[in-house]
Amino acid sequence: xxxxxxxxxxxxxxxxxxxxxxxxxxxxxxxxxxxxxxxxxxxxxxxxxxxxxxxxxxxxxxxxxxxxxxxxxxxxxxxxxxxxxxxxxxxxxxxxxxxxxxxxxxxxxxxxxxxxxxxxxxxxxxxxxxxxxxxxxxxxxxxxxxxxxxxxxxxxxxxxxxx
Numbered sequence: 001x002x003x004x005x006x007x008x009x010x011x012x013x014x015x016x017x018x019x020x021x022x023x024x025x026x027x028x029x030x031x032x033x034x035x036x037x038x039x040x041x042x043x044x045x046x047x048x049x050x051x052x053x054x055x056x057x058x059x060x061x062x063x064x065x066x067x068x069x070x071x072x073x074x075x076x077x078x079x080x081x082x083x084x085x086x087x088x089x090x091x092x093x094x095x096x097x098x099x100x101x102x103x104x105x106x107x108x109x110x111x112x113x114x115x116x117x118x119x120x121x122x123x124x125x126x127x128x129x130x131x132x133x134x135x136x137x138x139x140x141x142x143x144x145x146x147x148x149x150x151x152x153x154x155x156x157x158x159x160x161x162x163x
Contacts, residue, residue: 011051014039014091015069015090017041018092026114028112030107030109038115042088052091063112
């Protein structure tokens with residue numbers, strides 16, 4: 001979605017995917033403030049999708065890896081130039097199956113790879129968010145609760161809680 005269509009409230013998502021060796025799936029971004037930096041696969045939520053649908057889509061688009069959301073592990077929020085509310089929901093995801101090939105979306109990323117979080121934290125080309133996360137002990141995150149309806153009056157077509 002183009003910046004001008006997002007208004008001044010942005011909602012993005014990022015996905016932390018960890019393989020059986022404990023390595024993190026990272027991409028080296030091609031644009032913006034993260035150009036040339038290692039980051040998690042990430043992007044903006046599109047109209048008509050939930051944040052968990054958006055992260056599954058973004059991880060697959062940028063890396064070729066199909067995932068399922070396991071839980072919510074973080075939320076990043078900030079204001080850009082005193083006018084844009086920039087928000088990102090950070091999920092932990094698991095691969096749908098282990099034997100998947102990495103396929104970088106070269107329009108948005110230079111490369112995609114699996115990296116050990118300790119080695120990643122030593123790389124000078126790392127995003128601040130990943131650096132902070134690499135220095136923490138991460139749990140499995142907040143868990144998803146599905147199949148509930150807060151009431152037909154609201155008109156939700158999809159509704160999930162993460163607790």
